[in-house]
Each structure stands twice: as structure tokens, then as C-alpha cells.
Amino acid sequence: MSGYYLIVYGCQMNKADAGRIASVFEFNKIKQAENLKEARYVIIIACSVRQSAVNRIYGQVKNLLPLKKMGAKLILTGCLLKKDAVKLNKFFDLIIKIDDIKDLAKKLKIVGKKTITKNYLDLKPKIGKSTTVYVPISSGCNNFCSYCVVPYTRGQEYSRSAKFIIKEIKGLIKHGVKNIILIGQNVNSYKDKKTDFNSLLKKINGIKDDFFLHFITNHPKDTSFELLKTMKTCKKIGHYLHLPVQSGSNRILKLMNRHYTISEYKQIIKRARLLMPDINISTDIIVGFPTETEQDFKLTAALMKEARFDMVYIAEYSPRGQTIAYAKFKDNVSPKIKAQRRIILTEILKKTALKNNSKLIGKNLDVLLEKQNKDYFYGRTKNFKKIRIKINDERPCRLNKITKIKITKAAPWALEGKPI
Ligand code: SF4
Known part of the structure; x- marks a missing residue:
């Protein structure tokens, strides 16, 4: 047994953390294992956003215990509530806070070089082959x-x-x-001394080379x-704004502790569209939050029609221990009603997304081609819409290159185009 193996659950932040954990091992000359069975160190990066995500760790533990008996070290990190860490403690050799990952080699008694950094986010991440990289700021x-x-x-x-962020991005751009x-x-809400989010964006924009810049979550x-x-x-x-609204009802927003009203939210969208008519706007919505009435839900549906979102990530509310909603409110909307509300919103979304995408037919857009199979290239437009391009030997395209593409077809969730 040698090498390390990462099991990553959850969001892009956890994926970015995985690159940093990999770098701690590789800095100490420990390579990535080909498969789980060959690994000396198995690291789970946990997600706690839903109970189902935590349950997956328990499921995974059953597969890992035989490996532990054979000498593998099991390590748990990521987003974890204290109560879950206490329950899971008996299965793992080490449970470590994500901020302490920089000390991982020392904790595992791996004799090697020290990683000298105060903040784990400043560890130099292992760069994979992807042309898209998430940079935590x-x-x-x-x-x-x-x-x-x-x-x-x-x-x-x-x-x-800001200095470390710029250094990391320059390195990534140099890498392709x-x-x-x-x-x-x-x-x-980024702020490093005198550098706020606006000035950070301007500094990154000033880096020489051809690349797209996006940011989530606002x-x-x-x-x-x-x-x-x-x-x-x-x-x-890229003209892409992911702006979670969560509900169309001011009453529910107050219970959610969101600190804005629906008219303030609509004002942002109106201004964004006036400044950038091609902007792609996506959002997150939770249906079935405690006490959500039919009237509250109708306000959310009305907002969705008015805001004409390009994409909405719709979640049915599920209580999470330790949160204010869990402590204060009863989960009183039935699973059946939550599911019905999710379906109604998905139908509205399909229409607005298709209408928005159809307006792009005939336009020439900058597209980054990221993947290919035998028939198609797959990529993203500069405003972050998914697109596929049929492989055409007469007009060849190249992966990892920003290419002008004429939009020929539109569906709710993706576009199709051809090189010009
Ligand atoms: S802004 Fe709200 S939903 Fe987003 S991570 Fe913070 S507490 Fe959670």
C-alpha cells in the first residue's frame, strides 16, 4: 500500500481543497494511488449541506473499514458539524479541520519537508488537466x-x-x-486590507493573456x-451572475435572515440587464421553507416569471441540525407539496431559459472548448452557457482554446453552434 486517494463530496470549494490536500502529499513525495485498494492514505472531504450528504460518509465508511484493517489510514476533513465529527470519530484515524490541512503531513507523522504557509488556501494546489480552475479567494x-x-x-x-491570489492565477494562466x-x-464580500472585490477583479483583469474570469457565489x-x-x-x-434569491416572499426572506427585500433584488437584476443585455443570470431557490404558504410560493413563482432566469438550482427544504431554522421552526410543509412546488418552478424555468437561449441563435460568441467525444466538442460561452459543437473536419476546432462560434440551436439547458 502506498499513495493517497481522495473522495470528494459537495461543492467547488471542496474540489479546490482537494487540489491543496493533494499538494501536501506530493510535496512529501507521496503519489496519488491508482485506486482505493492501493492507497495508504484515504481522505474523505465531507459536505454537510444536507443530511443525505452526511449519510453518504457512513455508507462509504463500510467500504473503507476492511482497508483500514489492512493498514490504510482513514482521514476525514471538509465541511463537518461537531456532532457528526463526534459520531464518526471511531471510524477514522484522523479527523482534521480543513484550515489545519497545511499541518496534515505532521499530524500523519510523514517525515518530509514542512509546508510553510499560514493559511491553507495559500498552499500551491496540484493542477489537473482541466482548462477551468476554481480559485478560492x-x-x-x-x-x-x-x-x-x-x-x-x-x-x-x-x-x-490579494498578492497570493494574483500569484496563483498568474501560475495557472502560464500553465494554460x-x-x-x-x-x-x-x-x-471579499476584502483584503485596501483591496475589495472590485479592485481584486480589476487587478486580475489586468493580467496579460486571453482567459475568461467568473466568480461565484454572490x-x-x-x-x-x-x-x-x-x-x-x-x-x-464573463457576463454571468449567480445571485441566490432563495424565495420570492419578503416574509420568508426575513425568516431566512437574508438581509434584502424582493424589490432590492429586482433592482439589481434590472441594473445588470441594462448594463449588460447579454447577461446570464442564475439563482438558488428553496421551496417548502417552514411556514411557506401557498401565497408565499405564488410570490416565488411570480418572481421567477418576471426575472426570466437562465438557470435556477431548486432545493426542497431539509432541516439541518445546529441551524437557527432547525431550532426555531417546525418543518411543516409536506414532502409532497415541496416536490409539487419544485416541479412548478422547473416548468417556469424551462420556458424562460429556452426563450433566453433562443435569442442567441445567429449570434457569434466566444466559446472555450473544454472536452470532446467522437462527435462533439463541449464548452462554455463567455457568459457561462453550456454549448456543444459538432466535430467538423473542414473547420477544425482546438480544445482549450477560445473560439468564435455561431449559435445554431437552443434548448433550455444548452446551446449548439458551429465554428465560423
Ligand atoms: S450566505 Fe447564507 S447560504 Fe451562503 S454560505 Fe453564508 S450562511 Fe450559508
């Missing part, structure tokens, strides 16, 4: 939305040094990466007119 959250566990698993929000996605639980309370103007003027920033 902050971690944690201070917002305490009443349904969310992140402030309890990741702790207080902190921002990385063409799509940089800045990530943070509340990405647009909180409406931090989405200023200034930020929208920066998006318009910085040529590398």
Missing part, C-alpha cells in the same frame, strides 16, 4: 442564513491575501488554464452598482 461565512450550516462548519469568513472561477461562500446585499459596472468594463469578466 475567501472561506467561511458571517451571514448565518437560518437554514445553512456553513457558518458552523467553515467558521467565520476570512479573505486570502483559460477559465478562472473565483470562489467563496460569499465571494463578493450575496445580493453585496452586489453593488459598482460591481456591475466593473463586470461591464473589465473585458475578461
Whole structure:
């Protein structure tokens, strides 16, 4: 048994963390194992956003215990509530907070070089083959939305040094990466001394070379007119705004502790569309939040029709231990009604997304080609729409290259085009 093996659950932040954990091992000359059975170190990066995600760790543990008997070391990190860590402790050799990953080699008594960094996000990540890379610029959250566990698993929000972020991005661009996605639980509240989110975007935009720049996830309370103007003027920033609204009812937003009203949210969207008519706007919505009435739900459906979203990630509410909503409210909307509400919103989305995409037919857009199979290239437009291009030997395209594509077909979730 030699090498390390990573099992990653959850969001892009966990994927970015995986690159940093891999680098700690490789810095100490321990390579990635070909498969689970050959690994000396098995690391699970946990997600706690839903109970089902935590249950998957218990499922995985059953497969891992025979390997532990054979000498593998089991390590658990990522987003984890204290109560889950206590319950899972007996199965693992080490449970380590994600911020302490920089000390992983020492904790595992791996004799090697020391990784010298104060903040684990500043560890140089292992770069894979992908042309799209997620760069964490902050971690944690201070917002305490009443349904969310992140402030309890990741702790207080902190921002990385702008200097380290720029250094990392320059290295990625040099390596051939063409799509940089800045990530943070509340990405647009970034602040490092005098550098706020707007000035960070402008600095990154100033890096020489041809690449796309995106960022997720934005909180409406931090989405200023200034930020929208920066998006318009910085040529590398794709016109894509992921702006979670969560509900169309002010009453529910208050219970969710979201700190904005629906009219403020609509104002942001209106301004964004005036400045950038080609903007792609997506959102998150939770249906069936405690006490959500038919009237509250109708307000959400009305908002969806009015906002004409390009994409909506719809979740049925599920209570999470330790959150304010769990402690204060009864989960009183039945699973059947939650499912019905999700289906109604999905139908609205299909129509608005198709209408938005149909308007792009005939347009020539910049597209980054990321993958291919024998028939198609797959990629993203600069404003982050999924697209496929039929492989045409007469007009060959190249992977990892920004290419002009004429849009020929539109579906709700994707576009189709051809090189011009
Ligand atoms: S902004 Fe709200 S939903 Fe997002 S991570 Fe913070 S607490 Fe959770």
C-alpha cells in the first residue's frame, strides 16, 4: 500500500481543497494511488449541506473499514458539524479541520519537508488537466442564513491575501488554464486590507493573456452598482451572475435572515440587464421553507416569471441540525407539496431559459472548448452557457482554446453552434 486517494463530496470549494490536500502529499513525495485498494492514505472531504450528504460518509465508511484493517489510514476533513465529527470519530484515524490541512503531513507523522504557509488556501494546489480552475479567494461565512450550516462548519469568513491570489492565477494562466472561477461562500464580500472585490477583479483583469474570469457565489446585499459596472468594463469578466434569491416572499426572506427585500433584488437584476443585455443570470431557490404558504410560493413563482432566469438550482427544504431554522421552526410543509412546488418552478424555468437561449441563435460568441467525444466538442460561452459543437473536419476546432462560434440551436439547458 502506498499513495493517497481522495473522495470528494459537495461543492467547488471542496474540489479546490482537494487540489491543496493533494499538494501536501506530493510535496512529501507521496503519489496519488491508482485506486482505493492501493492507497495508504484515504481522505474523505465531507459536505454537510444536507443530511443525505452526511449519510453518504457512513455508507462509504463500510467500504473503507476492511482497508483500514489492512493498514490504510482513514482521514476525514471538509465541511463537518461537531456532532457528526463526534459520531464518526471511531471510524477514522484522523479527523482534521480543513484550515489545519497545511499541518496534515505532521499530524500523519510523514517525515518530509514542512509546508510553510499560514493559511491553507495559500498552499500551491496540484493542477489537473482541466482548462477551468476554481480559485478560492475567501472561506467561511458571517451571514448565518437560518437554514445553512456553513457558518458552523467553515467558521467565520476570512479573505486570502490579494498578492497570493494574483500569484496563483498568474501560475495557472502560464500553465494554460483559460477559465478562472473565483470562489467563496460569499465571494463578493471579499476584502483584503485596501483591496475589495472590485479592485481584486480589476487587478486580475489586468493580467496579460486571453482567459475568461467568473466568480461565484454572490450575496445580493453585496452586489453593488459598482460591481456591475466593473463586470461591464473589465473585458475578461464573463457576463454571468449567480445571485441566490432563495424565495420570492419578503416574509420568508426575513425568516431566512437574508438581509434584502424582493424589490432590492429586482433592482439589481434590472441594473445588470441594462448594463449588460447579454447577461446570464442564475439563482438558488428553496421551496417548502417552514411556514411557506401557498401565497408565499405564488410570490416565488411570480418572481421567477418576471426575472426570466437562465438557470435556477431548486432545493426542497431539509432541516439541518445546529441551524437557527432547525431550532426555531417546525418543518411543516409536506414532502409532497415541496416536490409539487419544485416541479412548478422547473416548468417556469424551462420556458424562460429556452426563450433566453433562443435569442442567441445567429449570434457569434466566444466559446472555450473544454472536452470532446467522437462527435462533439463541449464548452462554455463567455457568459457561462453550456454549448456543444459538432466535430467538423473542414473547420477544425482546438480544445482549450477560445473560439468564435455561431449559435445554431437552443434548448433550455444548452446551446449548439458551429465554428465560423
Ligand atoms: S450566505 Fe447564507 S447560504 Fe451562503 S454560505 Fe453564508 S450562511 Fe450559508
